[in-house]
Amino acid sequence: MGIAFYLVSVLTVAGGLAAVLLKNTVHCALAVTTAFAGLALLFLQLDAQFAGFAQILVYIGAVAILVVFAILLTRGSETPKGGVFSKTWLAGLAVAAAIFAVLGWAVLQVAGSLPQQNAAPAVTVNQIGEALMGRYVLPLEIIALLLTAALIGAVIVAMHEKEGD
Template identity: 40%
Template sequence: MDNSIWMVAAFYLLSAVIIVSALLVVFLKNIVHSVLWLAVCFIALAGLFLTLDADFLAAVQVLVYAGAVCIMVVFGIMLIQRGDMGKTNLFNSQTGVAAGVVALVLVVSGYLSAATHWVGTAAPVPHKTVEHIATLLLSKYVIPFEVAALLLLVALVGAIILAKEVKAKC
């Protein structure tokens, strides 16, 4: 079979996984299960980036979102320490308003997609994108890269100290 057929099949399969897992994130009543489905959604999105030859974005998606963000949400859930986790993600009274906003966004997105003149050929994708980004990060942008890492470390230590103080008061 042709390689493009596999890419189209992977696109539709990953898109279906993303949509189903995103709906499960919203509609499940257990917040821990919602976070697990959020991780599935993020990993499927990374797979979608791989079909677009965006390997660096796929790696960042898995490391930052599926790894760090989901783990931080689980830590937040563990710090709350609710007795019964079965109904921690209850619906609120704004479901109708949210459904209307989502419908409006879908209609506008569909209209803009239909009205856009799509170019038949795509620009060539540079190979070894991670190598180029790494070279820039570790040469030209090394100072901002290290400052961002230091700020993240300070934020993490501050969050741990705040969590310990809250725990001690209880």
């Protein structure tokens, strides 16, 4: 594990923490964009070029932009009166901490038996395309349907309600 892994991990975790803790909603959105970028870099370190670039394209190019749009449309950048955290924040934090403790414990328990460094898999985009169009063609078609449905659904949900309805 090189120094690059630690740097990128710190960047990603810091972005995630800032996204959860900051007061201003737009700052949170920008912080989560940093976390997404960090995750894309982690994908690239794992030799998953295609997934890393897809991550940047989808998350930074589309999801982050959608989020900031939604924040501006709902005037969400104004800090609410009752603070930014929910009334039941302690319970939420406890649940998250418990889940992290369980996951971390599980990983550390088996850390010794996990596979060590192996050769980077030589996967080309060509192979990914063939897998998508061959073995995974049914999931691909279902995803296409899902995306179409989501597109139409999002438009209908966010459409102006007609007067008198």
